[in-house]
Amino acid sequence: MLAHQDDFDVRWCKGTIAEEIFAPWKREIEKVGGEVFGGRRVARVELATGESNKRRSRVVATTRDGDVVEEETHEADVVVMATGVGAARGIIASSPDLRDAAGLRGFLADPDPDSDDPDSSGIASTSVIAVRLFLDVAVTLPCKSNVWGGFTLGASRGSKNGGVEGVTDTVGTEDVAGTFFDLCALHDEYRDLKKASSDASDDVRSVIEVDMYNAGSVIDLDDETLVEMALRDILTACVRDVAPEIQDAVVVDSSVLRFKDGVTKFAPGSAVALPRTTPAGLERAMFYVAGDHVWQGPGSHGARGLSQEKALVSGMAAADAAAAAFGRIAGEESRRATSTTTTRAPARILDVEPDEPHVAAAKDALRAADALEAFLPRPPPGFPPLF
Ligand SMILES: Cc1cc2nc3c(=O)[nH]c(=O)nc-3n(C[C@H](O)[C@H](O)[C@H](O)COP(=O)(O)OP(=O)(O)OC[C@H]3O[C@@H](n4cnc5c(N)ncnc54)[C@H](O)[C@@H]3O)c2cc1C
Numbered sequence: 001m002l003a004h005q006d007d008f009d010v011r012w013c014k015g016t017i018a019e020e021i022f023a024p025w026k027r028e029i030e031k032v033g034g035e036v037f038g039g040r041r042v043a044r045v046e047l048a049t050g051e052s053n054k055r056r057s058r059v060v061a062t063t064r065d066g067d068v069v070e071e072e073t074h075e076a077d078v079v080v081m082a083t084g085v086g087a088a089r090g091i092i093a094s095s096p097d098l099r100d101a102a103g104l105r106g107f108l109a110d111p112d113p114d115s116d117d118p119d120s121s122g123i124a125s126t127s128v129i130a131v132r133l134f135l136d137v138a139v140t141l142p143c144k145s146n147v148w149g150g151f152t153l154g155a156s157r158g159s160k161n162g163g164v165e166g167v168t169d170t171v172g173t174e175d176v177a178g179t180f181f182d183l184c185a186l187h188d189e190y191r192d193l194k195k196a197s198s199d200a201s202d203d204v205r206s207v208i209e210v211d212m213y214n215a216g217s218v219i220d221l222d223d224e225t226l227v228e229m230a231l232r233d234i235l236t237a238c239v240r241d242v243a244p245e246i247q248d249a250v251v252v253d254s255s256v257l258r259f260k261d262g263v264t265k266f267a268p269g270s271a272v273a274l275p276r277t278t279p280a281g282l283e284r285a286m287f288y289v290a291g292d293h294v295w296q297g298p299g300s301h302g303a304r305g306l307s308q309e310k311a312l313v314s315g316m317a318a319a320d321a322a323a324a325a326f327g328r329i330a331g332e333e334s335r336r337a338t339s340t341t342t343t344r345a346p347a348r349i350l351d352v353e354p355d356e357p358h359v360a361a362a363k364d365a366l367r368a369a370d371a372l373e374a375f376l377p378r379p380p381p382g383f384p385p386l387f
Helices: 017-031 085-093 102-108 169-175 223-239 244-248 308-325 357-375
Strands: 040-046 057-065 068-076 079-081 124-135 145-149 177-182 206-213 251-265 287-289
Touching (some): 040 079, 040 085, 079 308, 085 102, 085 124, 085 251, 124 223, 177 223, 206 223, 287 308
Antiparallel strands (some): 040 057, 057 068, 145 177, 177 206
């Protein structure tokens, strides 16, 4: 948001990711003879280069039918782990071949924001709640994407802490913050809702999504309470002066999604812990990482942070790395390539716009300070850092 103030940091997909990205991708895979398995959870990975010393790697997954959990094993030449931070932590912890890799250590390390020791830096995760409100009033927000923070969640329900069981006084005001989006302005499928419709049963006039980050303290509240918080404590409090119609809005429909400890938390010191596409220590293992938590920094693609764009770009990078290892990228040498290996060009990944000048200048200044600090003698223990 800071780097490109006019257009947020990410591009929005004009439709659902399931329809626009995953369905065509699945069709392509099936066209070339591949099969996509659903309803399975990866439990652990055994690498061909690891302890098992097998010719191919193995992915062990579990299926669940009621209370019955079964394990199945899939052999693989290439493994791309693209599960998100929470699940990756579990898979790595139960996979001895992954646990020892230097480039994956950050998943298991306890994130300590005060430490400058790279080995003690971990990848933190946080809880997020997404509340989608379908309202009976056409609410016109001045901005499509908005940031909020500093509200007492539960206040609309009465007492000091809102009278909501389980919500402490400090929760709303200090710890939970987030974003809200006018989905009628962002998603084609809701574009025409604000126009009056002749269909009397079609009573939704606005769709607004309120996302709550760092929401561990309220994630166990029931849906009804969270919807009320989103509409009254957050949305109404933010926009009642610029969109007074919000005060009469009634929730016609809603959805509440919870992501418990499942979302990457980009905290100071976490950058060194993020995995590369090919994690350090697994250069020969044909094991790659994709997702919004892949390392970002100078030389990497400009898509940053918690975004679908970054997840997509990192997936393309992982696919290219795997294809290159098999000699399938035109111009890339590989001892696995044979005379019949077919090649393709690398994925075409469009770059993002350059940083705005003030952001570029701040980054340059910080890098210069870091470089200077590296030349200075280390201060004695307990001495405050120079920068
Ligand atoms: C509330 C909220 C709002 C957001 N809003 C936006 C936004 O407006 N714009 C934007 O660009 N980004 C947004 N993001 C961020 C975006 O959703 C993520 O950055 C993106 O989804 C990350 O993609 P991913 O593929 O890395 O991980 P995920 O989307 O988390 O996908 C991981 C997949 O792995 C599967 N999985 C998990 N465990 C296992 C296992 N053991 N075995 C097999 N599969 C497993 C999961 O089911 C899931 O399908 C938002 C995120 C949240 C939570």
